[in-house]
Structure formats: structure tokens, C-alpha cells
Amino acid sequence: MLKLLFYFLLAGPGPIYSLSFTDAQGHLVQLSAFKGKKILLVNTASGSSRASQYASLEKLYELYKDSLVIIAFPSNDFGHEPATGAVISQNVVSQYNIQFIMAANISVTGATTHPVFQWLTSAALNGLDSNPVGNDFYKFLVDSAGNWKGVFSDEVDPMSAEMQNAIKQ
Secondary structure, X not given: OHHHHHHXXXXXXXXXXXXXXXXXXXXXXXXXXXXXXXXXXXXXXXXXXXXOXXXXXHHHHHHHOOOEEEEEEEOOOOOOOOOOHHHHXXXXXXXHOOOOEEEOXXXXXXXXXXXXXXXXXXXXXXXXXXXXXXXXXXXXEEOOOOOEEEXXXXXXXXXXXXXXXXXXX
């Protein structure tokens, strides 16, 4: 992981497309597959007090699925997601009927932060802002060219006017 971070620091900030993640079914997903679409990346936890945002994320996905990709990244960094990726995915899909992408469990803070969240939270990597994840359901928006556009705290509902306006821009 340190090699990857070192590589990004040498290469300088750029689009998110060089990164990848593992989905809840164990498949490697290249973020470059989403070129031309905006990407909303959300650290989630099914035991969080904000878990109802899964329903709002699904509504948002249904409204903008032609131009927006939503990826939920389950994380137990705040103590609300002890289950594994496949179990989380099954539970969330059955409870909220989500159609957007679920990733495998990752770390979004600390020394073992996943490279996607390193990029999202470091100005040295994304070229714009350093904004650490402060709780479950932080939402990061990437534009259709793969550039960091903004972060929304756990308090911002995905269906809010603030979120929808950012997606429409």
C-alpha cells in the first residue's frame, strides 16, 4: 500500500481512473470503466444510525442512473459494520432493493485506508482537497472526467437539493 501511495505522490494528482476495488462478489472493478459518468462513492455501514440513507441512495441512483454511478463501500471503521461484504450485500439488497454497486469491506481511515479513499481524502492525490472521512455515510462526488468535485458529510441526505444540484452541475 505504501508503494501505491508513493507512486501517486510522484505522479501528482490526477483522475481517479487508475484505481480499482473489489466488489461484494469478489470481482475486481476498474474505476476507468465509469469514464464519462459521475461517480458517487459512499462509505456505508448497515448498523449505522444513517443506514436509512441506503433507500435515498437507491432513489438517487434511479433518478440519475444514465449519468451517475453509485458505489457503496462498507466499512467497520466507526464500529457499525462487523459483517462481511457478501452478507452485507445480501442484507442491504433485500432490505433496500438497491441496484447500485456494493464493494467489499474496506478501511476508509487510518494506516490501512483503501487506495480509493486515500485518493478521495488527500489533496496531494486528488489535486483539490484533503477531507478525512468523519463518520459512516460520507459521500464523495467525482465528475465525468474522473476529477474530485466535493464531499458531503453523513448529515447530507442523498436526495437533498444540495446533493442533486452538485450532480446536475
